[in-house]
Amino acid sequence: MSPNTEPSMDFERRARAVLEEDVLRIDGRIRSRLNQARQAAVAEAARRRPALWRSFALMPTAGAVAAALLLTTVLWHRQPQGELPVAEGVHSTVEDLDLLADGEGLELIEGWDGSFYEWAVDQPDVSGETNG
Amino acid sequence: MSEFATLASPYSMPVAPHGDVDLSDSSANARARTLNQFLAGVELKAFKIALAALRHQDDALDAVQDAMLQLxxxxxxxxxxxxxxxxxxxxxxxxRDMQRRRTVRARVMAWLPFRGDDEDEEPDPIAQAPSPDPPPVRKLEIEEAMRALEKALAQLPRRQQQVFLLRTLEGLDVAETARAMGCSEGSVKTHYFRALQTLREQLGELYV
Structure with a gap:
């Protein structure tokens, strides 16, 4: 120990001794009040359920929260990046609606010409050659 | 229940005022006993530390009581x-809360034409009861040293005062004091060093 710290340590020891002596001389009224306060605090702690029991009681809530978080995470990660493509089913439904809303389309359906469509299907794809 | 339970010391078992404590839960009771021992070990020193900061016995008692309940x-x-x-x-x-409240109260009271006082309070017979006394000469020495220390402590900045008491009286180490004070360990060391310096300057003749 360095000679510089020794007087400091000595001072601390003396100060501690005086403070501890002073603590021992605390009067009965204060001791009684502190005792009552301690008993109230301990009773408060005893009224609380132990941690394990509390954790069981909170399990349904915790489970629900965990499930919600898991679902959110899964949905979040399954969401594709960038522009959302339109689902085929939705697309065709929209096209059907367009057809129904379109007067000409309805006329085409009403005047169903099966032979024309059969012929069109049999035709080779020549669009690239004839266009322009 | 055995007859020993009824003869148990009030210090050894928590007495719950309500009937909702499950006494069969030995873990909870063991916990309560440990808490009781801990609080019994710190309450007097805590009171002294609070008293040094608040300089009012009832305020210091309230502060310690609140801290116990909160814990x-x-x-x-x-x-x-x-x-x-x-x-x-x-x-x-x-x-800190009580000091802030006291500052506000003092400002409000300064505007009032008269102040209430505690003169009508009857003396508490328990408070008048003498505590176990050391021999008269030793008692005088202690009282003189204590008065000087209290006076010097009262003049310290509050953080220095609290760090000094936590380290010296309660025996917390630097890390524990930092946690208790909500500051860094470096700050604790600085406060403690300055407190020691000031106190040694003021109490040197009495304490060296």
């Missing part, structure tokens, strides 16, 4: 070795 409510489930810094952290916060 029991919020941190009784924490490991017992964490209690001491937590308890002193709560106490420190309570002291």
């Amino acid at each position: 029991a409510r919020a941190y009784a489930d924490r490991p017992a070795e964490e209690w001491k810094p937590l308890f002193y952290r709560i106490l420190e916060n309570r002291i």
